[in-house]
Amino acid sequence: RKGQTDAAHNIYSEVVDIWNRMLQNVVKMEEPVTETSLTSFVDKPKDGGEILDEAQEAEAIQMLHAIYDLQQNNNNYGPENMLKLLHTLALLHTHLMGYVKAQEFAQDALTCAREADLELDLSDLQNLKTFIDTKAF
Numbered sequence: 001r002k003g004q005t006d007a008a009h010n011i012y013s014e015v016v017d018i019w020n021r022m023l024q025n026v027v028k029m030e031e032p033v034t035e036t037s038l039t040s041f042v043d044k045p046k047d048g049g050e051i052l053d054e055a056q057e058a059e060a061i062q063m064l065h066a067i068y069d070l071q072q073n074n075n076n077y078g079p080e081n082m083l084k085l086l087h088t089l090a091l092l093h094t095h096l097m098g099y100v101k102a103q104e105f106a107q108d109a110l111t112c113a114r115e116a117d118l119e120l121d122l123s124d125l126q127n128l129k130t131f132i133d134t135k136a137f
Contacts, residue, residue: 005076009076009077009078009081012067012070012071012077012081013081013084015063015067016064016067016081016084016085016088017084019060019063019064019088019092020084020087020088020091022052023052023060023088023091023092023095024091024124026051026052026091026095027091027094027095027128030094030095052095057095057096060092061092061096064085064088064089064092065089067085068085068086068089071085079112079113079115079116079118080116080118080120082112083109083112083113083116083118083120086105086106086108086109086112087105087106087109087124087125087128089102089105090102090103090105090106090109090125090128090129090132091128093105094128094131094132094135097135099132099135099136100136102132102136103129103132103133103136106125106128106129106132107129109125110122110125110126110129113125
């Protein structure tokens with residue numbers, strides 16, 4: 001039984017990692033880029049980057065929320081995994097323009113990191129939270 005649980009956690013973690021990478025690319029494209037003499041030609045996002053179609057959005061919603069429902073009260077899932085899942089859900093809802101929900105997930109992720117005393121670089125998450133806070137009102 002324990003081996004099956006570990007295998008399930010590994011699969012959940014891999015699924016979350018895949019969606020996290022994809023959504024980070026998508027949300028970066030959506031954030032406005034401030035124009036300076038340097039960024040106007042160096043850092044500007046290229047057109048034709050990754051975007052999600054309706055089917056991918058539906059799949060992400062279904063999969064990530066199912067994993068969240070299964071793992072939110074499971075101490076064996078681990079705070080690092082929960083942090084990434086919450087961050088990924090915040091990214092998803094930012095992409096879907098559900099900023100209030102995105103704000104909740106981002107705050108839960110920061111709280112999870114603080115409560116678990118995780119020593120990780122949270123700058124991407126904090127930047128996302130700041131971006132969401134400007135959109136949610």
